[in-house]
Amino acid sequence: MLRKIRIILAALFIVGITLLFAGIGADGWGWMAKLQFLPSCLGLNFLTIGIVLALTLVFGRLYCSVICPLGVFQDLIIFLRRKLSRKLCKKKKSKAKVFVAEHKIARYGIFVVFIAAIIFDFQVLIALIAPYSSYGRMITTLLHPQGAVLAVTAAVSFIVIALCAWLLGREWCNTVCPVGTALGLVSRFSLFRPVIDLPACINCKKCARECKAHCINPEEHKIDASRCVVCFDCLENCSTGAIHYRFLGRPKTAGTDGAPKAAKSSKAAIAADRAGRRSFIATGAFLGASLAASAQIKKNDGGLAEITPKTTPERAERLVPFGAGSVENFYDRCTGCQLCVSNCPNGVLRPSSDLEHLLQPQMGYEKGFCRPECTSCGDVCPAGAILPVSKEEKLNIHIGTARVNLELCLAAKGEAGCGNCSRHCPVGAIRMVHSEQYGHHIPVVAEEQCIGCGACEYLCPSNPVSAITVDGLSIHRHN
Numbered sequence: 120m121l122r123k124i125r126i127i128l129a130a131l132f133i134v135g136i137t138l139l140f141a142g143i144g145a146d147g148w149g150w151m152a153k154l155q156f157l158p159s160c161l162g163l164n165f166l167t168i169g170i171v172l173a174l175t176l177v178f179g180r181l182y183c184s185v186i187c188p189l190g191v192f193q194d195l196i197i198f199l200r201r202k203l204s205r206k207l208c209k210k211k212k213s214k215a216k217v218f219v220a221e222h223k224i225a226r227y228g229i230f231v232v233f234i235a236a237i238i239f240d241f242q243v244l245i246a247l248i249a250p251y252s253s254y255g256r257m258i259t260t261l262l263h264p265q266g267a268v269l270a271v272t273a274a275v276s277f278i279v280i281a282l283c284a285w286l287l288g289r290e291w292c293n294t295v296c297p298v299g300t301a302l303g304l305v306s307r308f309s310l311f312r313p314v315i316d317l318p319a320c321i322n323c324k325k326c327a328r329e330c331k332a333h334c335i336n337p338e339e340h341k342i343d344a345s346r347c348v349v350c351f352d353c354l355e356n357c358s359t360g361a362i363h364y365r366f367l368g369r370p371k372t373a374g375t376d377g378a379p380k381a382a383k384s385s386k387a388a389i390a391a392d393r394a395g396r397r398s399f400i401a402t403g404a405f406l407g408a409s410l411a412a413s414a415q416i417k418k419n420d421g422g423l424a425e426i427t428p429k430t431t432p433e434r435a436e437r438l439v440p441f442g443a444g445s446v447e448n449f450y451d452r453c454t455g456c457q458l459c460v461s462n463c464p465n466g467v468l469r470p471s472s473d474l475e476h477l478l479q480p481q482m483g484y485e486k487g488f489c490r491p492e493c494t495s496c497g498d499v500c501p502a503g504a505i506l507p508v509s510k511e512e513k514l515n516i517h518i519g520t521a522r523v524n525l526e527l528c529l530a531a532k533g534e535a536g537c538g539n540c541s542r543h544c545p546v547g548a549i550r551m552v553h554s555e556q557y558g559h560h561i562p563v564v565a566e567e568q569c570i571g572c573g574a575c576e577y578l579c580p581s582n583p584v585s586a587i588t589v590d591g592l593s594i595h596r597h598n
Contacts, residue, residue, distance in 0.1 A: 121364060122351035125185060133191040140258040140461045145499050152458055152501040154186055155251040156298050161237070161452045162503020175302045179309040179349040183292055183299055189250040189280065190292060190348065196284035197331050217327035218336045219290075221346060226294045233297040246455030246478045247272070250296050251501070253280065255456035256478065263461050268472040288331040293346045303345035311366055313353055315340045319361035326353040326362055429485040429576075430583045438482035438571065438591035440468070441489065441513050442497035442506040445594045452504035455479045459496035459505060465489065467573070468496060484573030484589065491545045491572060514546060515598040519571025519589040521549065521564045527586035531561045538562070540575035540587055549575055549587075562587070 135148040153159070159167035171182055183190045229248075236244040246252050253276045259265060260273035283291045292299040306312075315326075317340055327335040330353060334346035342353075353362045436446065440459070443449035455478035460468045465487030468480040482489075491514055497507040508516065521540075530537040530551070540562050541549045548568035551560040562575075564587075571589050579585040 129191045136188045158502035175305045179306045183348040188254040193284040219333035230300040249454045252454045252456040259457035269470045307345045316361045329356045432588040435590040442508045462495045484577040488573035488577040517596040519591045
């Protein structure tokens with residue numbers, strides 16, 4: 120029963136998050152992205168951090184088997200491998216090790232390196248290892264191709280993680296993934312966990328053979344709670360009912376990882392199992408009730424105008440989205456999950472290919488401009504790299520300033536009396552002013568009014584390089 124509930128919850132999460140990367144449902148289940156642990160840590164979202172840690176302390180690493188999309192993806196690979204193996208080798212017994220000791224040096228070494236990468240702002244490593252970002256790259260590449268760099272890294276991530284899951288089960292989660300290691304430190308002390316009832320165990324070792332995390336030691340009848348992902352496969356596979364998911368509190372006996380020396384009475388065992396089921400069932404309601412209030416995801420709008428693409432200009436400073444606050448804040452917090460890229464309706468955001476900000480989004484106006492009425496990226500960002508802003512607030516935030524290259528300007532050349540930039544500026548920052556030097560009207564930018572939305576740059580008829588370029592501001596200004 121517990122396993123079925125877990126599978127249903129996991130299916131809801133992976134389908135919901137996948138749809139988010141498809142640009143669907145941000146106003147309905149956008150809170151699923153906000154619940155991802157690593158982006159929440161980088162974004163200092165203490166509510167989500169507290170919820171995930173509390174769930175882990177009570178139920179074990181439930182996050183890894185239900186909420187994390189990469190974890191559920193690996194479960195799907197393991198499921199396919201098992202189905203295929205049973206069809207091809209019905210009579211052969213598996214010779215694989217049923218229990219694999221914890222690779223402590225690799226596990227905690229990678230974790231320390233990852234923490235150092237956060238401290239020293241080595242965002243490339245964070246983007247490559249972060250579980251949510253890895254899944255986001257794969258889905259974004261599949262649904263919204265964004266260039267060769269993203270495609271190659273997504274393909275490598277898929278091959279490595281899928282092969283690891285196929286051959287080694289959840290070894291990626293228990294050795295490489297920093298979230299798995301961090302939550303494993305907490306799950307060692309979880310109040311609910313699976314335990315082996317020694318008197319009922321017949322030592323068939325089926326539970327250990329089927330354990331995807333290889334964390335059950337059948338010789339010592341111990342379950343490593345730090346690596347157990349609470350999938351409940353062992354409960355389902357135990358023919359004698361010797362494994363129970365129950366409340367333990369602090370371990371009482373080392374030999375059974377928390378199981379008492381004396382066997383409990385059957386009534387007490389049944390009562391404990393029912394309590395475990397009730398607590399687990401309540402988890403789904405707890406997630407919904409705790410997080411639905413924070414799901415204030417707004418609908419995006421803004422059209423897609425088909426205009427000849429421009430070449431990327433040289434900017435004095437990088438552009439980062441409204442709500443980022445500053446270039447430094449944006450790149451310090453961004454995990455490169457591609458959710459903002461997938462949900463940008465105007466093609467303004469795309470993954471960067473330069474080494475310093477590899478896979479993190481970059482902003483450009485070659486394919487569209489940042490419409491003042493669109494707040495999609497801030498609404499969906501789970502890491503706090505882009506904070507939500509209202510449509511009214513967005514008009515009072517300055518992320519860049521436009522500058523005019525009169526050598527390329529059609530109006531300055533006297534061709535067609537253009538004025539396109541002035542007509543389409545949403546804040547009236549560009550005006551056509553008569554110039555004695557040129558003998559006709561030319562565009563002039565009021566820098567204190569310009570918000571840097573890029574409408575002028577995108578809609579400028581000068582091709583392939585726009586006569587107007589928007590330079591970013593390292594720190595955004597607010598009116």
